[in-house]
Amino acid sequence: MPESRSLKRVAIIGAGPTGLYTFFSLLKADIPFEIVIYEQALEAGVGMPYSDEENLHLMLANIASIEIPPLTCTYLDWLRRQSAVRLARYNVDMAELDERQFLPRILLGEYFRDQFLALVQRGKEAGFQITVNESCQVTDLEEREHEVRLWAECHEAPVCFDLAIVATGHVWPDEDQATRSFFPSPWSGLLDAHIPACKVGIIGTSLSAIDAAMAVAIQHGRFVEEADDALRFEADERSQTLSITLMSRSGILPEADFYCPIPYEPLQIATPAAISHATADGPDGLLDRVFTLMAREIKAVDPHWSARIGLRNLDADSFADAYFEDRHSHDAFRWSAYNLKEVECNKREGRTVNWRYAILRLHEAVQDVVPLLTDSDRRRFDVGLARVFVDNYSAIPSESIRRLLALQRSGIIHLLELGLDYTMDRKPDGTTVNVGGVTHVFRVLIDARGQKPLKTENLPFGRLRRQLLAAGESRPIVDEDYFLKGLGAASGRIALGALPYLMHDRPFIQGITASAKIGSKIGNAALRVISARQDVVTISE
Template sequence: MARVAIVGTGPTGIYTFFNLIQADASHRITMFERGEKAGIGLPYSPEAASKSMLANIASIEIPPIDAPYLDWLKGQPDAKLRAFGLDRAELDDRQFTPRLLLGEYFRDQLLSLLDRHRARAEVLENTEVTDVIARNDALFLRAAGREFGPFDRVILATGHVFPDADEATRSYFPSPWSGLIQAEVPPVSVGIMGTSLSSIDAAMAVANQHGRFHRKGEELTFEPTTKGLHLTLMSWSGVLPEADFWCPIPYEPLQVMTDDAVAQCAGQADPLDRVFALLQQEIAQADPAYADRIGLATLTADTFADAYFAAREAQDPFRWARKNLEEVEHNKAHRITVPWRYALLRMHEKVETLVPHLGDADRSRFDAGLKKVFVDNYAAVPSESIRRLLALRDAGLLSVLALGEDYEMKREPDRTVIRAKGKTHLFPVFIDARGQKPLESKDMPFPGLRRALIGSDQDIPELDGDFALVGVPGYEGHAHLAAIPYLMHDRPFVQGITASSEIGAAIARGISAAPGDLRSGAAGDPDHVGGLASAAH
């Protein structure tokens, strides 16, 4: 019987727990959660989200745990649904719902699993793990002034890492999750770095303090209640994300860019150029008109991004957003798939498997080109988010700033100064909403593991197929690193709930398939793990 610890109870921790139970119900599992409520996860918590912030994933895409998300929604009281702006009669498996509801769903799923497996599982809330210690061919966890263990396996599913709220000031927020939800933002010029859904969420968090959205039929307007507020979203190019588009789910198989075809690229001297050739063939076959329109046959892995964004960059971003919104809503109503968009959506995960095999030069080329295209494609935002941006624009409260690559940003005590394209922009309040950055071994919050990684000359943790650490004495064969920021170097598209599910499944397969010198429970008590009574719930 393997004794397993899972550090973190957000989606990755929950899917790992679920898959471990499915694979082998004999595992004895202890879950550690530093917050008051296990199972929610930072992006879906009241500390990081409000009722207006939408999840960028629909029920049809969320891997079910005990119950599919849509079934869970239908089981909620009418009053609760109305409080979140939902109508029971309009619930749909492709609907985007508030992130807070998704957090409640995951917590309910976790508690249901714990209740059914109380003899083998427990969760410890308000218990922040501060170190992971290797000793006597096992791992021990230090938390709350105590030591827990020994554990045969420890899964670090600690999720996203953003600056704490105490790093924010009245004029500067290092991320949208650094106290912005609780802060009172004055009606001034507010700068928001980024144009993704996180940036839109930041804009909504501020706008909702100074007015209200009103809906009349399909029309959404914003009525301000204060004077002086203006929001500026900014990025290098100044393009807004496009609205989520209709496509068949589950995904249909690709015709050209198959797993075998991508694997063959990995062993060649020019893997990036070879995989781009597959992309060209896939799009040309799926959507010849689009391929001709952008001159796809003449493009390279270095010029494709410029051609992809050219039309949007040439137009006013709000005019493009309005036109795109009309297109995707028409396509959703008539179930029309735009072939080239669908092809790109299905290809990004295939290409991601090649990234670890790219040399430094090709990785730089990839990050500067194809990566931006894939991120733009799969990170399309809910239509409602675009409607809100347009409503703020129509109210005269929102603009978009194209910075270019040579902009300068300077933080001052009471403002942030941006200099771009010969102009100076002053923001009394500034929010950095550029999202999660990849982390390295030196950023590991657990001192024992950090020393071991650095001592093993691993600037970036080396992992095998089940996310187990490789080449780290004492931790190899025992520790699995499922924390998203440490995976982003080799898996640039790893973020999201579907990725959490895939990570959890891979870890469960690895642990359940591994031969073990598994120990009995502490002091011979089969319901005792490291001195802790099991099944807290």
């Protein structure tokens, strides 16, 4: 028998982590409604960074269970419910599971997939009408005053929604842009390509770059665990000519992920109130006022380190040089070995390095100030403090450092500091890099510098792109709940949770925790809109 109740239609475009956490938030509604999910990949809920199509089993997620916001259960609880055989496929020992453990990305993708399916079932049992369109790409969007029109490969005609949420995630060059000598990203066909035992250059030194190096190396050998817990790389006989060079302007390597209390303890000096007070005096001098708060925070928790780097004499421009000085003055691989030993000892003893922990927490506080900086201060920030924050929160799993050191001991991997004055000449048969008068020739080049911020002109939805450009929006502007602004009366019906388009004003917005926060904000805002615009229609049960 038909039943009258409030029904709204919401589209979620993209079912990776941001779409998944948005879906999770929408299911908290008191009155169920219709949710239609579009995912261009084969399976919704996984996300490109964690799919088995884009990753190898040895590639590690840079986040542990303790940091992942739970859905129907925590990641660790889910792991403990799996069979030992399933975990063994990823070289994971059931007896060694730990909430701070870094595990393969594909395994995390399996968790997200299971959580997605559980949420779909939970939502349907609660009365939500849920449709999941997999292997279906949304090709266009148009925001109107009373609806959003959506075009997709799985529909013959446009479909109308009350709200649409864009959660399409990272954007990488297509595989057809790759050649046998150049890969524009590690996710542009590299995993399926045969890389010969030759000189390989990788632009970047982050975890993505290191993973790209691993993807090449394991085509030519294997990692072997030694009796003393050391790791060795054993190259094949025919692969002795393999040489991999990581390249970056700074010529330093990331540090290993460090122990600290989670959830984060509140800052004592650079508090939200203090940051707000600093911004109240306007943009002029804002960066320097905020750095003063940072310096006071760091000195209060770690006076010894502050004195060692001469913090009292540093400012927003010179702090980065002091921060990186130790690594610049030592051999990069020797520093990595030293750092790995220190980090592992701290983890065993539960010891926190206070200055590192302070910087980790400060990056979120400072990020809110970035959109308010003057153009000149933004440039100062990008070449100074931003590098410190990115280095700090991008610390990588210890196992990735162990593998890197094993490759270095085998003579396969090298590091090249490019500096600011270098040239790179890419040709069909290879790439030539000239640094300080020395020429380096690479048969294969991989660009692993990570996601770049995208503008309105990069939006894949032609109608929405034209709407924003006509409104003078060269880059998408969103409100605090991530709903698009700038479309006049039509504004407020499309939420943009796609990270590349948010990075201009939010330079540190990446990772699962960011996806969870974005999904929660969008979901809560959508529920407020739905609650305020209830229309009663008749549907059949």
